[in-house]
Amino acid sequence: MDAVQLLLLAVLLFGVGAVASLLLNKLSRAARVTAGLIGAIASGVGLVAVVRAMIGSPSSLELSAPLPFGHFNLQMDGLSTLMVGLICALGLAVSIYSISYLAQYPNRNVGVLGFFTNLFMAMMLLVVTVANAFYFLIFWEMMTLASYFLVTFESEKQESIQAGYLYMLVAHAGTALIMLSFFVLYSSAGSFDFAAFRQGQLSPALRNLVFLLAFFGFGAKAGIAPLHIWLPRAHPAAPSPVSALLSGVMIKTALYGILRICVDILGASVLWWGLLVLFFGVLSAVLGVFFAVAERDIKRILAYSSVENVGIILLGIGTGMIGLAINLPAVALLGFLAALYHTLNHSFFKGLLFLGAGSLDYRLHTRNLNEMGGLGRLMPWTGLTFLVGALAISAIPPFNGFVSEWFTYQSFFAASRAEGDFIVRVVLPLCAVILSLVGALAVVVAIKMYGGAFTGPARSDRASQAKEVPGSMLTGMGILAIGCIALGIGAPLIAPYLANVVTDVLNVPALSVANGLSVYPIDTGVAVLSTPLIAILLLGLLAVPLIVVAIYGGYRAGRRVVADPWACGYGYSSQMSISASSFDRPIVGTFSWIYLLRSIAQKPWGTIAGWAKRSKDTVARAEPILESVIRQPTTRAVDYLGQHIQALQMGDIRMYCLYIVLTLIILLIAIFH
Amino acid sequence: MISVGMILIGLLQAFAILAIAPLFSGFSRVLRAKMHNRRGPSIFQNYRDLAKLMKRQEVVSRQAGWVFRITPFVTMAAMLLVATIIPIFTIQSPFGWVGDLILVVYLYALSRFFFSLSGLDTGNTFGGIGAKRELLISVLIEPVILLVLFVMALLAGSTNLGTISTKIASGQIPYYTSVWLGMLAFAFATFVEMGKLPFDLAEAEQELQEGPLAEFSGQSLALMKWGIYLKQIVLVSLFLAVFLPFGSAAMTSSGVPTLLAILLGALIFFLKVGIFYFVIAVLENAMARVRFLKASAATWAAMGAAILSFVFYLANV
Numbered sequence: 010m011d012a013v014q015l016l017l018l019a020v021l022l023f024g025v026g027a028v029a030s031l032l033l034n035k036l037s038r039a040a041r042v043t044a045g046l047i048g049a050i051a052s053g054v055g056l057v058a059v060v061r062a063m064i065g066s067p068s069s070l071e072l073s074a075p076l077p078f079g080h081f082n083l084q085m086d087g088l089s090t091l092m093v094g095l096i097c098a099l100g101l102a103v104s105i106y107s108i109s110y111l112a113q114y115p116n117r118n119v120g121v122l123g124f125f126t127n128l129f130m131a132m133m134l135l136v137v138t139v140a141n142a143f144y145f146l147i148f149w150e151m152m153t154l155a156s157y158f159l160v161t162f163e164s165e166k167q168e169s170i171q172a173g174y175l176y177m178l179v180a181h182a183g184t185a186l187i188m189l190s191f192f193v194l195y196s197s198a199g200s201f202d203f204a205a206f207r208q209g210q211l212s213p214a215l216r217n218l219v220f221l222l223a224f225f226g227f228g229a230k231a232g233i234a235p236l237h238i239w240l241p242r243a244h245p246a247a248p249s250p251v252s253a254l255l256s257g258v259m260i261k262t263a264l265y266g267i268l269r270i271c272v273d274i275l276g277a278s279v280l281w282w283g284l285l286v287l288f289f290g291v292l293s294a295v296l297g298v299f300f301a302v303a304e305r306d307i308k309r310i311l312a313y314s315s316v317e318n319v320g321i322i323l324l325g326i327g328t329g330m331i332g333l334a335i336n337l338p339a340v341a342l343l344g345f346l347a348a349l350y351h352t353l354n355h356s357f358f359k360g361l362l363f364l365g366a367g368s369l370d371y372r373l374h375t376r377n378l379n380e381m382g383g384l385g386r387l388m389p390w391t392g393l394t395f396l397v398g399a400l401a402i403s404a405i406p407p408f409n410g411f412v413s414e415w416f417t418y419q420s421f422f423a424a425s426r427a428e429g430d431f432i433v434r435v436v437l438p439l440c441a442v443i444l445s446l447v448g449a450l451a452v453v454v455a456i457k458m459y460g461g462a463f464t465g466p467a468r469s470d471r472a473s474q475a476k477e478v479p480g481s482m483l484t485g486m487g488i489l490a491i492g493c494i495a496l497g498i499g500a501p502l503i504a505p506y507l508a509n510v511v512t513d514v515l516n517v518p519a520l521s522v523a524n525g526l527s528v529y530p531i532d533t534g535v536a537v538l539s540t541p542l543i544a545i546l547l548l549g550l551l552a553v554p555l556i557v558v559a560i561y562g563g564y565r566a567g568r569r570v571v572a573d574p575w576a577c578g579y580g581y582s583s584q585m586s587i588s589a590s591s592f593d594r595p596i597v598g599t600f601s602w603i604y605l606l607r608s609i610a611q612k613p614w615g616t617i618a619g620w621a622k623r624s625k626d627t628v629a630r631a632e633p634i635l636e637s638v639i640r641q642p643t644t645r646a647v648d649y650l651g652q653h654i655q656a657l658q659m660g661d662i663r664m665y666c667l668y669i670v671l672t673l674i675i676l677l678i679a680i681f682h
Numbered sequence: 683m684i685s686v687g688m689i690l691i692g693l694l695q696a697f698a699i700l701a702i703a704p705l706f707s708g709f710s711r712v713l714r715a716k717m718h719n720r721r722g723p724s725i726f727q728n729y730r731d732l733a734k735l736m737k738r739q740e741v742v743s744r745q746a747g748w749v750f751r752i753t754p755f756v757t758m759a760a761m762l763l764v765a766t767i768i769p770i771f772t773i774q775s776p777f778g779w780v781g782d783l784i785l786v787v788y789l790y791a792l793s794r795f796f797f798s799l800s801g802l803d804t805g806n807t808f809g810g811i812g813a814k815r816e817l818l819i820s821v822l823i824e825p826v827i828l829l830v831l832f833v834m835a836l837l838a839g840s841t842n843l844g845t846i847s848t849k850i851a852s853g854q855i856p857y858y859t860s861v862w863l864g865m866l867a868f869a870f871a872t873f874v875e876m877g878k879l880p881f882d883l884a885e886a887e888q889e890l891q892e893g894p895l896a897e898f899s900g901q902s903l904a905l906m907k908w909g910i911y912l913k914q915i916v917l918v919s920l921f922l923a924v925f926l927p928f929g930s931a932a933m934t935s936s937g938v939p940t941l942l943a944i945l946l947g948a949l950i951f952f953l954k955v956g957i958f959y960f961v962i963a964v965l966e967n968a969m970a971r972v973r974f975l976k977a978s979a980a981t982w983a984a985m986g987a988a989i990l991s992f993v994f995y996l997a998n999v
Contacts, residue, residue: 385747385748385749385803386747400795403791405788405791405792405795406781406788406792411788414788415784415785418784419841422832425832426836431996434996438829438833438992441828441832442828445787448824452794452820456795456798456799463749464747464749464799464802464803464805465745465802465803465805466745466805534839535839535840536781536784536840536842537778537782538780538781538784539781543763546766546777547759547760547763550696550758550763551755551756551759553697553700554754554755554758554759554905557905558736561736561901568739568740568741568742568900569739569741569742570744570746572741572744573743573744573745574743574745574804574806574807574809574896575897576806583805585805586805586807586810587809587811591810592814593814594814595815595818596817596818596821
């Protein structure tokens with residue numbers, strides 16, 4: 010079988026898993042095991058398809074279409090293959106993980122959850138491989154619906170329902186924009202095939218229009234600020250394995266859409282497109298990371314951090330588009346390479362961290378970091394894998410996050426050196442500064458998560474009695490942790506592959522970015538980076554302090570592990586340790602103008618404050634005010650519209666007949682006009 | 683590019699500055715004492731302290747996990763790797779084939795990551811406070827460091843530290859206004875990162891840089907203290923490599939400098955470090971302590987200098 014056939018097999022297997030899980034719904038245990046195992050096998054088949062596509066030539070497959078318009082053709086070119094690989098790698102880990110994880114829902118419809126999860130996976134695979142806009146939209150919509158039911162799975166929680174509603178709203182607003190962009194493209198190409206879109210001739214104004222529609226349409230799904238408002242609500246509301254899929258891969262399908270439409274089909278030949286993408290990249294990265302710092306719900310931290318990382322990916326895409334616009338293939342290659350690398354990396358470490366957060370939730374039944382603490386000793390393997398994820402997301406060398414950020418810096422550097430366009434020379438070094446600020450804050454976020462959950466004293470009873478999670482959950486996290494390390498140390502193998510994907514999409518001659526053990530930004534004179542050597546040297550240099558210790562006779566003097574931490578001579582209490590929400594205070598205080606801190610008079614004192622102004626107690630609370638400003642009017646407007654449009658649906662059959670007749674008359678007039 | 687000679691030089695310079703780091707720290711203690719009109723400790727006191735601590739029994743908090751155990755080793759290894767990459771005795775980066783200035787900045791982050799986490803790991807209040815303050819300082823300072831280095835890299839056309847050093851030393855990059863401004867901002871950033879007043883009082887426990895040290899004892903404390911001395915001198919050497927690389931050993935046709943040149947380079951380097959420490963000691967002792975949360979006002983000034991440096995670079999002056 011060639012690659013696309015294998016892919017189709019994987020999609021069918023996901024379908025089988027979905028139906029089987031639904032049929033076994035009454036038998037909770039059988040349902041979750043079936044859904045997980047078939048999901049894992051299907052992901053494995055998908056990964057085989059990826060390997061086939063990588064060693065073979067790009068393959069495509071046309072199926073007889075069930076609908077008259079549009080060819081149902083699947084194809085696996087470089088970009089699609091990469092996306093399939095990313096979806097299946099995460100799908101494998103998540104499927105294995107969820108076998109045990111879902112055991113905590115014995116009286117729930119686990120079979121339904123398995124059904125939608127597998128369906129969701131299948132739809133994502135089809136979205137990134139289908140080469141026809143009409144079917145793309147169908148699969149895109151099915152993906153959105155499947156994920157909606159996953160977000161609202163814990164439907165007894167008001168929070169989940171609200172999150173799902175908001176998600177639906179933003180996702181459909183985005184889909185509407187995508188549809189419009191496809192119709193404009195269709196009007197010039199005369200076909201819904203992506204291949205025909207590429208040939209279509211559009212006037213510059215229409216090209217700009219299509220770009221804007223597609224960028225914001227997909228951007229809503231990708232969670233770029235300020236369209237990110239649904240993301241920090243919807244991703245944490247879902248069960249953790251699903252959150253991992255939502256943040257790890259679903260938002261990547263939107264980035265795939267941006268690359269496919271704006272870069273592959275439209276060609277990105279206009280400078281301001283790239284600058285616009287950079288602007289939203291900066292906005293997302295900065296807002297995402299600042300709000301992540303201030304959160305204390307671990308899954309909301311991770312969701313905000315996804316907004317940040319989408320921003321970093323957009324910085325790469327924007328730089329690449331600028332490179333295309335000012336006709337510098339090297340800059341374009343580096344920018345897109347950095348973006349794709351970070352896309353890949355983010356899937357792995359964000360998936361890993363969401364699964365880690367799920368493991369904490371599984372044992373502690375809380376997502377509040379303030380109620381955790383000290384779990385590094387009780388859940389050592391969860392702690393270790395989470396630490397790998399935390400190091401990767403902080404871009405610590407030699408882990409994978411560092412390599413992609415390094416390429417992002419190098420793409421900025423290459424573009425800044427380009428003589429000619431002054432705006433580019435001004436903007437890109439400033440983007441580098443922003444990236445370093447975001448990087449420093451990402452370290453704070455990672456330390457807050459790991460430190461809050463795994464170090465220090467236990468801050469609740471449940472935290473002090475936690476046990477390690479079952480093996481299947483550890484396996485799922487282990488796969489992703491190994492992936493994070495391999496994608497970092499294996500950079501000299503990964504980078505050339507991604508560079509080929511980029512040159513394949515852009516149709517530019519191949520340029521070399523790696524040789525032997527090192528990677529470089531095309532020109533070795535500019536910089537060289539060798540992650541395998543960094544790993545070897547770091548491990549080797551660990552010998553120096555060890556030798557020093559050995560010279561002094563090892564730990565001959567012994568260790569005493571009895572004492573409480575020093576507390577100025579007073580009795581120690583775990584309340585004295587730094588909790589997660591006090592951890593961010595210096596940063597929230599210093600950058601209070603970003604959080605728009607408000608002083609809120611607390612309840613009993615608020616009333617007293619009226620007549621005794623001095624006796625009031627105020628608290629400063631970091632709240633995502635931007636979201637409230639955008640969200641509340643939008644949801645209110647939709648509610649209002651909905652209620653008024655409901656007037657049409659009055660339940661009188663004679664009125665409905667009138668509607669049909671009216672529609673017919675209007676259509677007749679339209680045709681004969 | 684990889685030659686045995688350069689590998690040896692890289693390791694040699696890392697070990698040399700590891701060995702000499704406590705001496706410079708002792709030097710600044712002596713200077714401080716003199717300025718306070720005290721007799722002060724011997725310049726070798728830090729070595730004695732380290733040797734004494736190495737023999738002491740370790741007392742570990744019951745809360746501490748394995749992050750706390752490995753931190754002294756990881757931070758020292760990270761700083762040693764940085765010390766092999768920065769051009770210190772030579773004009774070229776000895777381990778330039780491993781990474782560039784971006785790697786150096788992120789290796790600092792590696793050391794900071796474990797340092798801060800170890801402060802939280804013990805459950806000690808002061809450790810946690812030290813950790814969060816250390817991180818705030820890094821958030822404020824890292825963009826300054828990166829912007830200055832980015833501008834210097836743009837002037838040199840490479841992010842390789844050796845190339846930047848070479849071009850500055852040979853006059854291919856003249857001392858433009860932008861270089862002076864960058865030097866000013868970078869010196870300030872180095873000063874802050876070294877844990878000096880007005881932000882920090884490195885001698886006081888419960889303070890920023892030593893905060894996470896509160897629970898360390900015995901051999902771990904010795905390694906942590908040594909690691910901090912090393913970090914300080916590595917920060918200074920990065921400043922010197924980028925802005926004042928004069929006197930470092932130049933390359934010969936064989937790709938490795940002569941032994942005499944390396945020794946001379948080492949001597950000149952230690953002189954420059956001595957002068958830098960002297961200037962820092964004078965500045966530090968002439969300053970009052972400010973409230974920690976006012977630190978951002980001062981770092982904004984540094985950011986301003988760095989941005990001006992960038993603006994002057996754009997204007998080619």
